[in-house]
Amino acid sequence: MAKEKRVEQIADMEADFTQWFTDVCRKAQLIDYSSIKGMYILRPYGYAIWENMQHILDAEFKKQGVENVYMPMLIPESLLQKEKDHVEGFAPECAWVTMGGSEELEERYCIRPTSETLFCDHFKNIVQSHRDLPVKYNQWCSVLRWEKTSRPFLRHREFLWQEGHTVHATAEEAEAFTQQMLNVYADFCENVLAMPVTRGQKTDKEKFNGAEATYAIECMMHDHKALQAGTSHYFGDGFAKAFEIAYTDKNNQRVAPFETSWGVSTRLIGGIIMTHGDNNGLVLPPMIAPIQIVILPIAQHKPGVLEAANALKARLSEAGFRVKLDDSDNSMGWKCAEYEMKGVPLRVECGPRDIENGQCVLVRRNDGEKIVISLAELEQAAQAQLQSVQDGMYASAKKNLDEHIFTAYSLEEAKALQEANGGFIRTMWCGDEACEIQMKEQAGMTSRCIPFAQEHLSDTCACCGRPAQKMVYWGVAY
Amino acid sequence: MAKEKRVEQIADMEADFTQWFTDVCRKAQLIDYSSIKGMYILRPYGYAIWENMQHILDAEFKKQGVENVYMPMLIPESLLQKEKDHVEGFAPECAWVTMGGSEELEERYCIRPTSETLFCDHFKNIVQSHRDLPVKYNQWCSVLRWEKTSRPFLRHREFLWQEGHTVHATAEEAEAFTQQMLNVYADFCENVLAMPVTRGQKTDKEKFNGAEATYAIECMMHDHKALQAGTSHYFGDGFAKAFEIAYTDKNNQRVAPFETSWGVSTRLIGGIIMTHGDNNGLVLPPMIAPIQIVILPIAQHKPGVLEAANALKARLSEAGFRVKLDDSDNSMGWKCAEYEMKGVPLRVECGPRDIENGQCVLVRRNDGEKIVISLAELEQAAQAQLQSVQDGMYASAKKNLDEHIFTAYSLEEAKALQEANGGFIRTMWCGDEACEIQMKEQAGMTSRCIPFAQEHLSDTCACCGRPAQKMVYWGVAY
Numbered sequence: 001m002a003k004e005k006r007v008e009q010i011a012d013m014e015a016d017f018t019q020w021f022t023d024v025c026r027k028a029q030l031i032d033y034s035s036i037k038g039m040y041i042l043r044p045y046g047y048a049i050w051e052n053m054q055h056i057l058d059a060e061f062k063k064q065g066v067e068n069v070y071m072p073m074l075i076p077e078s079l080l081q082k083e084k085d086h087v088e089g090f091a092p093e094c095a096w097v098t099m100g101g102s103e104e105l106e107e108r109y110c111i112r113p114t115s116e117t118l119f120c121d122h123f124k125n126i127v128q129s130h131r132d133l134p135v136k137y138n139q140w141c142s143v144l145r146w147e148k149t150s151r152p153f154l155r156h157r158e159f160l161w162q163e164g165h166t167v168h169a170t171a172e173e174a175e176a177f178t179q180q181m182l183n184v185y186a187d188f189c190e191n192v193l194a195m196p197v198t199r200g201q202k203t204d205k206e207k208f209n210g211a212e213a214t215y216a217i218e219c220m221m222h223d224h225k226a227l228q229a230g231t232s233h234y235f236g237d238g239f240a241k242a243f244e245i246a247y248t249d250k251n252n253q254r255v256a257p258f259e260t261s262w263g264v265s266t267r268l269i270g271g272i273i274m275t276h277g278d279n280n281g282l283v284l285p286p287m288i289a290p291i292q293i294v295i296l297p298i299a300q301h302k303p304g305v306l307e308a309a310n311a312l313k314a315r316l317s318e319a320g321f322r323v324k325l326d327d328s329d330n331s332m333g334w335k336c337a338e339y340e341m342k343g344v345p346l347r348v349e350c351g352p353r354d355i356e357n358g359q360c361v362l363v364r365r366n367d368g369e370k371i372v373i374s375l376a377e378l379e380q381a382a383q384a385q386l387q388s389v390q391d392g393m394y395a396s397a398k399k400n401l402d403e404h405i406f407t408a409y410s411l412e413e414a415k416a417l418q419e420a421n422g423g424f425i426r427t428m429w430c431g432d433e434a435c436e437i438q439m440k441e442q443a444g445m446t447s448r449c450i451p452f453a454q455e456h457l458s459d460t461c462a463c464c465g466r467p468a469q470k471m472v473y474w475g476v477a478y
Numbered sequence: 479m480a481k482e483k484r485v486e487q488i489a490d491m492e493a494d495f496t497q498w499f500t501d502v503c504r505k506a507q508l509i510d511y512s513s514i515k516g517m518y519i520l521r522p523y524g525y526a527i528w529e530n531m532q533h534i535l536d537a538e539f540k541k542q543g544v545e546n547v548y549m550p551m552l553i554p555e556s557l558l559q560k561e562k563d564h565v566e567g568f569a570p571e572c573a574w575v576t577m578g579g580s581e582e583l584e585e586r587y588c589i590r591p592t593s594e595t596l597f598c599d600h601f602k603n604i605v606q607s608h609r610d611l612p613v614k615y616n617q618w619c620s621v622l623r624w625e626k627t628s629r630p631f632l633r634h635r636e637f638l639w640q641e642g643h644t645v646h647a648t649a650e651e652a653e654a655f656t657q658q659m660l661n662v663y664a665d666f667c668e669n670v671l672a673m674p675v676t677r678g679q680k681t682d683k684e685k686f687n688g689a690e691a692t693y694a695i696e697c698m699m700h701d702h703k704a705l706q707a708g709t710s711h712y713f714g715d716g717f718a719k720a721f722e723i724a725y726t727d728k729n730n731q732r733v734a735p736f737e738t739s740w741g742v743s744t745r746l747i748g749g750i751i752m753t754h755g756d757n758n759g760l761v762l763p764p765m766i767a768p769i770q771i772v773i774l775p776i777a778q779h780k781p782g783v784l785e786a787a788n789a790l791k792a793r794l795s796e797a798g799f800r801v802k803l804d805d806s807d808n809s810m811g812w813k814c815a816e817y818e819m820k821g822v823p824l825r826v827e828c829g830p831r832d833i834e835n836g837q838c839v840l841v842r843r844n845d846g847e848k849i850v851i852s853l854a855e856l857e858q859a860a861q862a863q864l865q866s867v868q869d870g871m872y873a874s875a876k877k878n879l880d881e882h883i884f885t886a887y888s889l890e891e892a893k894a895l896q897e898a899n900g901g902f903i904r905t906m907w908c909g910d911e912a913c914e915i916q917m918k919e920q921a922g923m924t925s926r927c928i929p930f931a932q933e934h935l936s937d938t939c940a941c942c943g944r945p946a947q948k949m950v951y952w953g954v955a956y
Contacts, residue, residue, distance in 0.1 A: 032600060032603060032604070034549070034550045034596070034599070034600070035554055035557055035599055036550055036552055036554060036587065039550035039552065040550070041547065041548070041549055041550070041600055042547055042548040043547055044545035044546065044547055044615070047545075047546050047547050047548055048545075048546070050548075051546065067522035067525075067526075068522065068525050068526070068529065069519065069520055069521055069522055069525050070519070070520040070525055070528075070620075070638060071512070071519055072512045072514055072517035072518070072519065072636055073551075073589075073620060073622070073636055074514055074517065074573075074636070076513055076514060079513055091579075092579050092580065093579055094577075094578075094579065095552075095575045095577070095578050095587075096575065096576065096577035096578075097573045097574065097575050097576075097589065098574065098575075098576045098577060099572075099573070099574035099576065099586075100573050100574075100624035101569075101570045101571055101572065101624050102570065108577075109514065109573075111551075111575065111589070118512070121512070121513055122510060122512070122519055125510060126510070137522070141620075142548075142551060142619075144551070146578035146579050158550055158551055158552070160548060
């Protein structure tokens with residue numbers, strides 16, 4: 001049967017998760033390779049997921065008073081160099097433009113790996129008085145990071161993202177806004193993408209180049225590796241001073257303002273795939289699925305079936321769902337496998353007998369559950385089942401997260417737990433970078449975050465035995 | 479008064495149109511300069527216009543069955559070179575990436591000046607059978623063209639645009655779709671941007687590098703210069719053959735498909751400014767204005783005024799208008815000038831006496847007309863007045879266009895008419911590029927288009943006196 005044949009095309013996720021992931025990206029037609037290594041083509045189905053995410057996030061940003069702008073994609077080298085830590089972090093990954101037409105440029109330009117320097121250069125012009133503050137800007141764009149290795153969605157040399165950049169009069173306001181935007185991301189991941197998150201602060205070693213503090217949301221993938229899903233950075237007045245941004249405060253003094261930046265990217269699509277996918281392919285959260293409901297007519301050549309299917313489609317579209325009717329001449333088996341591969345949350349089956357009985361069958365993608373409903377209750381049942389899919393996906397992911405957080409009291413124990421189970425290993429930590437390096441070298445884990453929800457597990461650092469400062473989550477990360 | 483002071487800040491458009499244009503771009507806060515010559519920052523107010531345009535155009539594209547995708551921003555030089563005419567046209571304007579991190583690249587990459595080559599490279603992979611056709615893709619992105627001179631919105635080294643790329647089984651279908659997309663652009667310009675257009679075909683000299691035919695819409699600016707507002711290209715099977723794209727047709731033969739591409743850019747914002755603006759600043763078509771209605775309370779410190787103004791705002795927002803209430807402590811004169819500068823289509827004034835009388839005053843931006851209305855009819859009156867602004871703007875622009883189309887029968891006459899009046903000079907033309915060059919050298923005009931609406935003005939070419947083929951519109955263009 002067509003169905004079986006189709007499913008055979010992807011690797012078994014338990015046997016080879018990496019191959020399974022790549023297979024899903026290709027077979028669900030999210031992505032294609034381009035002629036440059038590490039640069040991918042976002043195909044219509046993949047891009048549509050991003051558009052749906054953009055739509056929801058952009059509305060959330062606007063609720064926070066954020067306005068969209070567009071900055072140039074090129075950064076003069078001299079501008080990139082103004083903030084010392086920042087350039088050190090990003091220069092090794094920059095793609096450099098050295099020629100314009102047939103002429104060598106006097107100064108080389110890098111394609112933005114991130115745009116703090118460009119925003120600061122602009123803020124210097126537009127921030128003059130306390131009346132100009134706060135400034136809350138965002139841009140949707142692509143950035144380039146010339147990395148050696150690449151994987152679809154997780155590590156692109158070019159990827160799509162949004163980067164927010166704000167300027168505030170006080171440190172308190174900037175710090176609060178940094179956390180506020182982390183919460184926007186966390187709520188988006190949990191409520192829209194059905195991906196439970198752990199919120200926390202990055203260690204100094206892992207924070208953004210040039211930031212005073214980086215906050216992150218960390219997610220747990222199906223293979224029990226960690227994925228950093230979004231970050232929000234508090235800059236203090238470091239960038240402002242480096243770029244000579246100053247405003248006249250209410251006491252008529254020239255002072256430096258405080259800044260933040262925050263971003264999420266198409267990497268989130270990688271997160272969705274690895275959180276929710278299964279051996280039949282993609283499983284998409286209804287809220288961002290390009291097709292929420294697919295209607296498959298059974299025995300569609302029989303009288304009345306296509307008319308009935310079209311009527312279902314009209315009703316569901318009218319009710320605001322994103323619906324597709326597949327009346328192609330592919331077999332039912334092929335179609336079921338196809339839309340399972342594409343992760344369509346809800347399938348509606350409708351054949352001659354269903355029509356006779358005034359009913360149709362709803363099939364949930366996440367757990368395969370079939371529900372026979374009366375056609376009279378179509379819209380309400382579709383809504384309820386989509387909600388059930390969304391809730392069921394979150395619950396599964398939350399269970400996976402909760403079952404893969406382990407407590408360790410020594411580096412050896414941490415290492416053994418990671419090797420046996422993956423997941424987040426939580427330990428107490430002295431705060432010394434040397435212990436982070438030791439954890440990396442001996443147990444292969446990086447610090448994922450210092451969770452906001454702290455617990456006192458013991459008095460001493462799991463690595464060195466000195467007095468502990470914080471509880472840290474460690475993990476193997478994408 | 480604040481108002482007068484504010485208006486003095488921009489140049490008189492009749493005295494110095496170029497300076498007036500730049501002043502409007504800056505003072506209406508559409509744009510700011512960046513640290514790279516020819517690359518501009520789109521500020522929130524300018525970007526919001528683009529977002530509104532995107533929203534409407536994207537919906538139109540989707541009605542045409544077009545899907546959005548995202549292609550990489552870099553093109554390997556070898557890929558750019560596959561279509562000979564195409565590379566000749568674009569290579570001189572390419573910005574070249576030659577370094578990744580600290581390493582010299584083996585092959586240099588240009589930042590996309592347009593993406594035909596990238597799309598063709600992808601089409602080669604995804605187009606195999608007649609069942610795969612048509613493919614109708616679009617992407618929203620920025621492109622780079624390393625030009626010597628630049629002007630806000632009209633000529634950026636980097637600009638935002640959309641580029642559509644389609645593949646069809648037959649030449650007829652591709653040709654029809656090329657014209658269909660030109661019509662989408664024309665309708666958008668006329669119905670949304672209130673900019674009347676002339677539709678026609680470009681001469682071979684002016685067509686897109688690599689196209690068989692380029693169709694364009696040409697608009698008339700306030701200073702009687704022409705602006706090419708959008709183009710749609712028919713490629714025949716030239717690109718398909720150069721990139722070895724082929725599909726298996728119904729007779730099981732491998733054949734090359736036919737392609738199109740089409741685009742509009744932020745240049746349209748330049749067109750809006752130069753079509754509708756006046757000596758008080760910007761005048762925005764209501765359909766794309768970020769703020770459609772601004773509410774200015776009069777004597778706002780008096781009891782009840784701010785409450786009434788807020789109630790108006792709530793009602794208008796509820797009715798779906800984009801509304802702003804300015805209750806800042808700036809003077810009424812300053813506020814009026816500010817929102818005139820920003821081109822807000824409708825101003826609502828509301829003071830203590832108005833409230834007493836259950837009325838408010840609507841002021842149209844395009845003609846300054848004031849209308850006193852009863853508060854009971856607020857929503858309907860606002861809708862009617864915005865429609866009146868939209869219609870009035872179109873009518874003015876149409877009058878300007880119609881009054882600046884002149885007929886000439888010789889090159890000398892064409893030159894004299896252009897010098898005296900500007901505008902489009904229409905003449906008969908033999909079809910020879912030599913005459914186009916002569917018109918450029920002697921009269922300073924390029925062929926704008928061969929209008930679809932042809933007229934037979936005379937039997938002979940205005941330049942050389944040989945038998946005429948077509949009527950051409952000539953003009954001085956941005």
